Amino acid sequence: MADPLPSWNDGAAKSAIVAFVKATTDPASKDFVRQEDRIATFDQDGTLWVEHPMYTQLAFVLSRLAELAPQHPEWETNEPFKSTLAGDLAAFANFTMTDLETLVAASHAGMSTDDFASIVNAWLAKASHPRWKRPYTELVYQPMLEAMAYLRANGFTTYIVTGGGQAFVRTYAERVYGTPPEHVIGSSLETKFEYDPDGKAVLMRPPKLLLYNDLAGKPEDIYLFLGRAPLAAFGNSTGDQQMLEYAQAAGGARLMTLVLHDDPQREYSYGPEAGQADTKFGAFTRALYDQATSKGWVIVSVKRDWKRVFAFEP
């Protein structure tokens, strides 16, 4: 039989994933789960694609605000716009939730849902990552794409559960991850049903946050969308802690996994270990590491567990 996870090195992480899939899909297993309940959830930033030097969606915000800035001279002096337009990541890391909502409102709202999707698609087509000089949509982790495909081949439905914007991620999730729009759960603005001048129904995006899908928001929104806990949950930061706790609390065979970024040569190194960078983009604290260890969560080391990080590597 062909290896379903060819970009993974043999080791504890790969073994745990394969053992979990076998245990939950073999009808003879005591941990067998019917196909309808095989739900796997994946964080996006830092779990499925690169989140450094900043979240990709923040790069979109910077680009969009720069485009709009000429019509808003007041942004040159007013925060949080001033620091954001200056690309001051240290300032950004200290922004309050209200600051972030202000930036999202200015960059993501005030147009129809269709127009927003067009704006995102146009940006993705031209933007590139500062280190690899490739489209952001190529900076996805090949081992995680294989894990998603392996789960789907075994009857799982794979969901992206992201702190990022649901409407943003849905524009590319199907072609990049194989997940259709209805399998993407993310932070969301409200929409408002209106009629255009021709009387045609249209959904507008007012600047009002409906779902903040991070931390405790992840299990809350998983319940809202799916009505039950995931059987397998993959994350990489403190923003995923509650999602993994929710999965584990549901009992039975469950797989909780955290990606640890510890490979500065092939990607980045940030986390709780000596010499690793501290960061606000995907914080993996010592407390989270200890919790993972004590609760039997699987820690995936980029350095040790991944044979290949990106599909474009030789």
Add this chain to the structure above:
Amino acid sequence: MADPLPSWNDGAAKSAIVAFVKATTDPASKDFVRQEDRIATFDQDGTLWVEHPMYTQLAFVLSRLAELAPQHPEWETNEPFKSTLAGDLAAFANFTMTDLETLVAASHAGMSTDDFASIVNAWLAKASHPRWKRPYTELVYQPMLEAMAYLRANGFTTYIVTGGGQAFVRTYAERVYGTPPEHVIGSSLETKFEYDPDGKAVLMRPPKLLLYNDLAGKPEDIYLFLGRAPLAAFGNSTGDQQMLEYAQAAGGARLMTLVLHDDPQREYSYGPEAGQADTKFGAFTRALYDQATSKGWVIVSVKRDWKRVFAFEP
């Protein structure tokens, strides 16, 4: 080939449904739609099951409030409890949104998501409809079950999009309609992620409305959950108007359908026609009828189009 809709009389409604399915699933058709985008949405009350003499979930509210009333002597004198406990449907029809939220808060909130599901299941097991003396879950329209099954057999995913409570409907939707929890979109309370005394993750239900999934809320929530308009939409009242408009506005071959309750012998008669009852539970106004006629929406007459209404009929 066996008739996929045996409980439907031959006529314009049945023909329209069959023609739409053929047009959107035949690869040679100019209106072919790939399987991933074959989304059909169904209102529940009055479209999939009986909504008279009152919404089934309102019967649950009455029962639940009666159970809790001994601990709330103030309900005997305070509205909206007083009229509700007295079963005063005329008063109920005039309740404001705030009144309804108050009733929902008292009857649906303040417990964990698991406990709420247990309460609903226990009620459904013992409750029965006043006219047919059968469990409410048997008062589903056999022709609509066949339409759902027919669509699914042709690659459609069927969603329930209900003004009723999402957590309420999800308790029985899979066994009654064949729709798993993630295919039920409904009005929703917020949930709150907490830890129980043993430190285990649990989701609680505070008395706070998150989604009001009726009228314009239907297309807004369909977009929130699915990211796009349905290819086919089925409803029966003014609460479904915007959902059907949203489907039609997306263009291409779309099926918009409204069930008209015009059979007092086998079920109920309420709607815009002479002699039909006016009602707050599933209003089908003259304006909606005219809109349906002018826009090519399919009107399903219970009396003429359904050979059989319920599965338990001979």
